Amino acid sequence: MTRQKRSRHRLKRTVAPYLYLSPSLVIIGLLMLLPMVTVISYSFQNSAVLRRDPSFAGLKHYQAIFADPVFWASLWHTLYFTCMSVVFHMTIGMIFALMLNSDRINPTLRNILRVLYILPWLFTAVIIAVIWRLLLEPNGVVNSILMQLGLIGSKIEWFSSPETALHAVTFANIWAGYPLFMVSLLAGLQGIPKDFYEAADIDGAKAYQKLIFITIPQLMPIIISISLLDFIWTMQVFPLIWITTGGGPIYSTEVLSTYTYKLAFSSYNLSQASASAVVILLISLGLTLFYIRYQKAR
Amino acid sequence: MRKRHTTKDRLITVALHLALVAGLFFAAFPIYWMLTSSFKSNTEIFALPPTILPKAFTLEAYAAILGDPVKLRFFFNSYFVAFVVTVLTVLIALLAAYGFSRFNFRGKGSLNTLIISTQTIPPITLLIPFFGLVVSYRIFDTYIALILTYLVFTLPYAILLMTGYLNTLPRDLDEAVAVDGGTSWTALWRVIVPISLPGIVATSVYTFLLCWNEFLFALTLTKSTSMRTVPIGIQLLMGQHAFEWNQMMAMSVLGSLPLLLIYLIAQRFFLAGMTAGSVK
Numbered sequence A: 001m002t003r004q005k006r007s008r009h010r011l012k013r014t015v016a017p018y019l020y021l022s023p024s025l026v027i028i029g030l031l032m033l034l035p036m037v038t039v040i041s042y043s044f045q046n047s048a049v050l051r052r053d054p055s056f057a058g059l060k061h062y063q064a065i066f067a068d069p070v071f072w073a074s075l076w077h078t079l080y081f082t083c084m085s086v087v088f089h090m091t092i093g094m095i096f097a098l099m100l101n102s103d104r105i106n107p108t109l110r111n112i113l114r115v116l117y118i119l120p121w122l123f124t125a126v127i128i129a130v131i132w133r134l135l136l137e138p139n140g141v142v143n144s145i146l147m148q149l150g151l152i153g154s155k156i157e158w159f160s161s162p163e164t165a166l167h168a169v170t171f172a173n174i175w176a177g178y179p180l181f182m183v184s185l186l187a188g189l190q191g192i193p194k195d196f197y198e199a200a201d202i203d204g205a206k207a208y209q210k211l212i213f214i215t216i217p218q219l220m221p222i223i224i225s226i227s228l229l230d231f232i233w234t235m236q237v238f239p240l241i242w243i244t245t246g247g248g249p250i251y252s253t254e255v256l257s258t259y260t261y262k263l264a265f266s267s268y269n270l271s272q273a274s275a276s277a278v279v280i281l282l283i284s285l286g287l288t289l290f291y292i293r294y295q296k297a298r
Numbered sequence B: 001m002r003k004r005h006t007t008k009d010r011l012i013t014v015a016l017h018l019a020l021v022a023g024l025f026f027a028a029f030p031i032y033w034m035l036t037s038s039f040k041s042n043t044e045i046f047a048l049p050p051t052i053l054p055k056a057f058t059l060e061a062y063a064a065i066l067g068d069p070v071k072l073r074f075f076f077n078s079y080f081v082a083f084v085v086t087v088l089t090v091l092i093a094l095l096a097a098y099g100f101s102r103f104n105f106r107g108k109g110s111l112n113t114l115i116i117s118t119q120t121i122p123p124i125t126l127l128i129p130f131f132g133l134v135v136s137y138r139i140f141d142t143y144i145a146l147i148l149t150y151l152v153f154t155l156p157y158a159i160l161l162m163t164g165y166l167n168t169l170p171r172d173l174d175e176a177v178a179v180d181g182g183t184s185w186t187a188l189w190r191v192i193v194p195i196s197l198p199g200i201v202a203t204s205v206y207t208f209l210l211c212w213n214e215f216l217f218a219l220t221l222t223k224s225t226s227m228r229t230v231p232i233g234i235q236l237l238m239g240q241h242a243f244e245w246n247q248m249m250a251m252s253v254l255g256s257l258p259l260l261l262i263y264l265i266a267q268r269f270f271l272a273g274m275t276a277g278s279v280k
Helices: A003-042 A060-066 A069-101 A107-122 A125-135 A141-148 A165-190 A194-202 A207-235 A239-244 A256-265 A270-297 B007-037 B060-066 B069-102 B108-118 B123-136 B143-167 B172-179 B184-195 B197-213 B216-221 B230-240 B245-265 B267-274
Strands: none
Touching: A003 A270, A003 B069, A003 B108, A003 B123, A003 B143, A003 B184, A060 A270, A069 A107, A069 A165, A069 A207, A069 A256, A069 B007, A107 A165, A107 B007, A107 B245, A125 A165, A125 A239, A125 B007, A125 B230, A125 B245, A165 A207, A165 A239, A165 B007, A194 A207, A207 A270, A239 A256, A239 B230, A256 A270, A256 B123, A270 B108, A270 B123, B007 B245, B060 B069, B060 B245, B069 B108, B069 B143, B069 B184, B069 B197, B069 B230, B069 B245, B108 B143, B123 B143, B123 B216, B143 B197, B143 B216, B172 B184, B184 B197, B197 B245, B197 B267, B216 B230, B230 B245, B245 B267
């Protein structure tokens, strides 16, 4: 190659990646970063979206939200819903992964069960919500089984009584979400070198010792990164709660996403909804930062 | 090594299998109940004691759904939007992934971090500005509104998935094209794309699923019945006939078919997509 040709080639190599990335960057810039700036600016305006020349509102909408007891109730419900979901997703995912990984079951059975255990994952949130509404109907099959077993005396209105509604939606979400952990942990289990266990056998280690000193430490990176992602995603859950309880009864299952949605599209208070959306964004960003740091440190 | 077939050992094996059955009940019973209820009459769904298998097997719920043009339109909308978004996403993501995988450039690290972090942006946060934009550009209640908004959620995942796949392909292949005087553009289409089909399929599957499952934006950015997608259709059905449980279950079964079929046919690709966001 001549020098001129080579320098043109180099120029192409420098410009090319930006060209390949440009469609993605334009879309992410215009439809993700710009809207994020927009929602922040809405939160400082009076009658955002609804008026052409909204006036500056300062921190008014944030103050309104922080003074609203329903906001704090939603925050608490979100936290309960999310923490319980993540803990049980992890526990159930771990138990199922360990069971499926055991050499005590035959390989065909293992494969069939693996497919069946993943099932809840294949259903859309809306469908999961409808299924659980049917199961937990006062006259539904769950009540009927529990009554036959003598566990409850009378029919429970799981989704429509304030005492049980939050637990019921959390349970449905636990059922819907454990397969992500199961699949990831199963892949992790298969990656642990066999000699670790053989060495432990020679030392006479018991099964639970192998679990605590080999399996769990080896799986820790997966457990931490999936827990973080699961936490971020569960915090944002909307359709499951919207369809099962709609946030009710009497706000007992109101979470940040349904609270924000109602502010925006039932009360048409888009400014205050924007402030609430920004609060959710900040919580998510904080967790995301943590997640990225962790991934980089790995 | 431990001796096998001691009594204790056999007990553990039995206990494990009992636990597996309990797990199976937990995982599969709700789905079994959905499936069988869709073949029951409405009165039988709430029969006491509950019937495990439909006593009077009937397809009336399916006939009601499939014979209703309004409901068929929900399915058409869902398939159409998901298909268009999948094609666009895969094309755009392929280009970006090629840039990430085959070039070193200034800002690569921060752009990569940006794309990873966009995965976790709460949909509800973007909903309000999207609503403002969609209304002011007069595309409220149109396919374009759904396609554009879905694109922005599918793209980050698709880019990460495709980049991961392209990174597994040897670089000698496209370098051979460069030695022959070809450009990186030629290398992409002549060499990379033909051998990236598994990655492209996995990305398409995952993108399709994300679109198929979307609820919040379809709920807010469309209004007329003819623009609604399947998840919204199920919700509408619930509001209209709160007691037609067999129809709701039949619609749910039909709405789950694409996911179930993809899973059964292409389990490998499916799992690759589902765990993409979480496993580096």
